[in-house]
Amino acid sequence: MRHLIKLELKKGKLFSYIGGSLLAYGILAGFLMLIYMVEGPSQEEEVFRDYGEMLLLIDTLVRATFIIYASALISRSIIGEFRDKTMALLFTYPVSRKKIIFAKLIIVFVWTFANIMIANALIGGLFLAVNSVTGYVDDTVTTTILLQHGAHVLTHGIAAAGMSLLPLAVGMRKKSGTATVISSIFIVMIVCSNNMGFSLSSIIAIPLSLGALGILLTYLSFRNIDRVDVV
Amino acid sequence: MTDVIRTRLLTKTFGRQDVVSNVTMKVRKGEIYGFLGPNGAGKSTLMKMLLGLVKPTGGEIELFGERQLPGAVEPLKRIGHMIEAPVFYEKLTAEQNLELHAEYMGYYRAGAAKEALDLVQLIGVENKPVKQFSLGMRQRLGIARAIMTRPELLLLDEPINGLDPEGIQEMRVLFRRLRDELGTTLLISSHLLAEVEQVADTVGILDRGRLLQEVSMESIRRSNTDYVEIKTSNAQQAALVLEEKLQIRHYKIMGSHMLRVYDADVTPEALSKGLVLNDVSVESIIRRHHSLEEYFLELTRGGGGHAAFDQAGA
Structure with missing residues (x-):
């Protein structure tokens, strides 16, 4: 399995994945910095009341970004291979079809999860550092805040990685990359939207069950892969 | 084991149409078997069934003396193939495509990719991305990929499509060499009679999904x-x-x-x-x-x- 994952990465050119992620980090940080800098100095309407709120917004945006990023990954490495018929080529190798698909899914899942973790740590860290200089958000960093937020990021990260597989089930029906990406945007709109501080994500059961649903639907999509015709 | 491929009443139905219908055929070890039939006769579908890409609606397939069960991948190690127009990872170079193929096949022999490219006369383009390749070059690369792991059985679907007369001649020589030097069994399909006539030891004539005749060229001659x-x-x-x-x-x-x-x-x-x-x-x-x-x-x-x-x- 490790070998298969390595081959997948080689095929997809790992560097272009990393490049894409770095770009996403940069855009996220820039966008958040814009909000922070424009609204920060005007004290009448605070942009963030405390660190908890600031870190939550960072996490929400990071998750939204990487759920969509995952759909692009899926549409290239799975849907695209079906469409370009290279999947048929892969299926003529002496490797079980399920393993080939599984290797691809692991990459998507781990990649999404890892990026959410890393982006949260980097961008969160950056903002805490910047704020310690500018002091627009009037709060102090405590271990409690960090631990609480860490636990939040971890559980939501796992849920998001599961959810990132949901678009696959949609895209697989018609082997359409566009459908995959659009459904991921739809998912993000539902899950990550924020209405006066309330979002569906704040009830942790919702993202977790959506994540589980993503894994279940993916399993159902490929359960019969050994028995289908690949034309 | 003298028969590398054996099928019994092999049938594939798409919708209500029999694309392959009750085909019982035998391909002996070390021979070149020419699959002859007009376009749409079911040649590709039959080859895809041998590879497990298309699941038979009825009948049996035996490869290397063993009956094939759905999901069996072991025999695939011993088969090289090129079905229809070969597909590649377009952004990767010719050599990278071959190396990737060898990795998936679990075949490791230093210089195998280079050797295969030389055999099909693709020289000096190994570092070009495949998307820049012409139709004929892709065809050659497809053949290189099929033969690079020195398979015991080669399935080639219309292998000379898109090749110039010189290329066709080269491939003919290559196929005979593979048979004579490595003892490879080749199943080659074509709708061109003259082609099959020149290279095949046995000819199977397929029309509208049915195998009309299986006859050795020797007996025709x-x-x-x-x-x-x-x-x-x-x-x-x-x-x-x-x-x-x-x-x-x-x-x-x-x-x-x-x-x-x-x-x-x-x-x-x-x-x-x-x-x-x-x-x-x-x-x-x-x-x-x-x-x-x-x-x-x-x-x-x-x-x-x-x-x-x-x-x-x-």
């Missing part, structure tokens, strides 16, 4: 398929002369102006003389070789045609 074709203004009259005056029994009337004489020891000169002396006007007399082409056309047109061949074989 041996079966005294030479004949003398007579063009005349009155075939009936000529036939009478042949039978009554010249005592020739093995002939066939091919219409009102043509006859074929299958007696091996009759020379065109003798025929010409005999006919003219008996007042039959002769337009031309030519000795012909009964080619695979005619054999094939007779079979696929169905009906009637068998007689000529049977007669010739008698």
Whole structure:
């Protein structure tokens, strides 16, 4: 399995994945910095009341970004291979079809999860550092805040990685990359939207069950892969 | 084990149409088996079934003496293939594509990719991305990929598509080399008769999903398929002369102006003389070789045609 994952990465050119992620980090940080800098100095309407709120917004945006990023990954490495018929080529190798698909899914899942973790740590860290200089958000960093937020990021990260597989089930029906990406945007709109501080994500059961649903639907999509015709 | 491929009543139905219907065929180890049939005869589908890409609706497949079960991947290690237009990872170079192939096949031999590229005469382009390749180059690369792991069985679907005459000649030589030097078994499909005729040891003729005939080229060649074709203004009259005056029994009337004489020891000169002396006007007399082409056309047109061949074989 490790070998298969390595081959997948080689095929997809790992560097272009990393490049894409770095770009996403940069855009996220820039966008958040814009909000922070424009609204920060005007004290009448605070942009963030405390660190908890600031870190939550960072996490929400990071998750939204990487759920969509995952759909692009899926549409290239799975849907695209079906469409370009290279999947048929892969299926003529002496490797079980399920393993080939599984290797691809692991990459998507781990990649999404890892990026959410890393982006949260980097961008969160950056903002805490910047704020310690500018002091627009009037709060102090405590271990409690960090631990609480860490636990939040971890559980939501796992849920998001599961959810990132949901678009696959949609895209697989018609082997359409566009459908995959659009459904991921739809998912993000539902899950990550924020209405006066309330979002569906704040009830942790919702993202977790959506994540589980993503894994279940993916399993159902490929359960019969050994028995289908690949034309 | 002498048969590398054996199928029994193999059938594939798409919707309500039988694409492959009750095919029972045998491919012996170390031979080149030519799969001949018009476009849409089911050649590709049959090859895909051998590879497990298409699941049979009915019948059985045996590869290397073992019955194939759905999801079996072991025999795939021993098979090289190129089905339809070969697909590649377009952004990767030719060499990277081959290396990736070897990794998935679990085949490690230093220099294998280079060697395969040399064999198909793709030289100096190994570092070009495949998307820049022409149709002929892609075809060559597809063949290189199929042979690089030195498979025991090669499935090649229309391998000479898109190649220039020189390339076709090179591939023909390559296929024979693989058979003779490595003992590879090749199943090659084509809709071009002349091609199959030149390279195959055994020919399987497929039409509308059915295997019409499986015959060795040797027996086609041996079966005294030479004949003398007579063009005349009155075939009936000529036939009478042949039978009554010249005592020739093995002939066939091919219409009102043509006859074929299958007696091996009759020379065109003798025929010409005999006919003219008996007042039959002769337009031309030519000795012909009964080619695979005619054999094939007779079979696929169905009906009637068998007689000529049977007669010739008698």
